[in-house]
Amino acid sequence: MWGEQLRMAWQSLRANTFRSLLTMLGIIIGSSTLVSVLSLGNALQGQVFERFIDLGTRRVAILPGDPDANGARVSSGYGLLSIKDFNALDKMVTTHPDIFRTIVPEVAIKVRARSGTVEVDSLVVGTGADYQKVQSVPLEAGRFFTLEEELDSDRVAVLGSLVTEDLFGKGVENRAKAVGQTIIINGQSIKILGVIKGAGGPFSSDQRILVPSGTARLRIAGNQDLPGRGLKMSSILLGLRTEGVVTKAEALITATLRDARNVPVGAIDDFKINSPTQALGILNGINSAITGFIAVVAGISLVVGGIGIMNIMLVAVTERTREIGVRKALGATDRDVLGQFVIEAATISLIGSFIGIGFAVALVLGIASAAGLGMILSIPAVIISLIFALGIGIGFGYYPAKRAALLLPIEALRYE
């Protein structure tokens, strides 16, 4: 019976090809929008995600507190991160190996670096040998400094690609030749161990000079340590085991730091905790909102398409009243007639959806190959749009079909 009804539906669509296509238009537009928007939205989300994993989603940064913040206490050096804070956190990291992987400081000092007669402005960042575990700093030449070199506060450095080029000239070869050379910073001769691959963007290390934190604190900055607190740190980075422990980690850090810094109960934190997951969440939220909005528009288009189908089915039922009468005279039950028209509506809707998905696939694959994104077609979106179209066909086809089913045989036959 199903096969028979599908055949009937197909015959009746073929009998009115142009009208059927017009009827499908809303579904075609809705389906193609849904599939292309969800596919492209997913791809975008994936890209954003990859970017952030690059920067390290399994990482929390602690930043100095804002002395102008609402509720900040008036005290000298408010919010600055000290060696004492670092040591407290270091202890916390060792006692919670299940949550934290590592801890490294970032001691930033603005300097002028010199090689021979060339001088450039740069930023020295004193950090740990584990820096590579919390920041994306792939080397293109040489190596990073070791734990030993860190503990000895050796005069060694790893240079960002732009700093290297400023000092030694442009090009891969010049950058590679920099390894092993010596530069002068604040009167100290510092040996270049490696060069970081250029990443671009404002947050990259391209303009930086990475040295062991002791080297930065003791040799480059000299005695700029704050009384009782040690040298201020621009940030402390903590590596996490997984993305899942971010909340736990934040709670531990807050407790540890408030204790170490003697923040009175009720006072606001005089430090900030930044986790890239927050930013990631916001970005993904925006992306989801846009994707969701367009998906809703596509959904509305599908519903409008459904109303178009309902309209044309009502016309069809009226046009074919006599046919319905004949079928009933020959023994069609109400259910047979209901099924015939519902299946016809669902067929229109599904074919429209297939056509729309075809357009979307062409569009998405076109964009993907143009942008070199690989396979980004969202199969769930295809399935969702087919199911949606089927539901709309059945939903909006039901009422006209019910009208057809309830026609009295004699009245349908007598209909002129």
Add this chain to the structure above:
Amino acid sequence: MSTDVVAIHHVSKIFDGGDNRVVALDNVSLTIAKGEMVGIMGPSGSGKSTLMTIIGLLDVPTSGTYLLDGIETSGLDRTAQAGVRNQKLGFIFQNFNLLPRLTALQNVALPMVYARVGMGEREARAKAALEAVGLGNRLNNRPNELSGGQKQRVAIARALVNNPAILLADEPTGALDSRTGHEIMALFRQLNREQGITVVVVTHDAEVGKQMDRIVSLRDGQLNMDALHEYYGINTDALGRVVTEVPHVG
């Protein structure tokens, strides 16, 4: 009376359209035996078609009872009625009522679709039915490619294909020229004689009427045998059987 295919008792059909109330059938009682070939005659508007639709379960009487092949029809729901139409009744209309988009074969197969007969058997039986009415060479033509007589033959094949108990034909020759009409009537007679199918034919044609075993005459919704002579010049005995005209005594 187990041989009665149709047993109608005191059936009335009233169309109540507000101010204009039409009594289309007024207390009609009538039985049709298995294997009979019965004509229904009467002037226009006398209720012939109404009576046919009630016999054909296309409509229900306002009052009275109707037993079809022993089944009390007032107890049937819509689905059961559809089943009875499918299995026991074969309809033939004045305007053929073939589905224009379907081929002759598909039209004839339609009642079997609703009887849930499998595709292969459907085709074989539809083909056999079309061959039986002399259309074995027109299987894949659509109705608009057939003549009136051919269309009516397709309709007859379609009516017969589920082996019904009764064939109901409302003015089957009304849209045909007289020669084609005769051929169609001969086909009915043949089916009736050879296969014992009960045939009920509504007709205005006195010649057609005279070929019937029996005639039921209607006037203003009531059974009225006098009208038969008055309108068609046909004489019947008390049972409604056609009697050859007695020559007037000079």
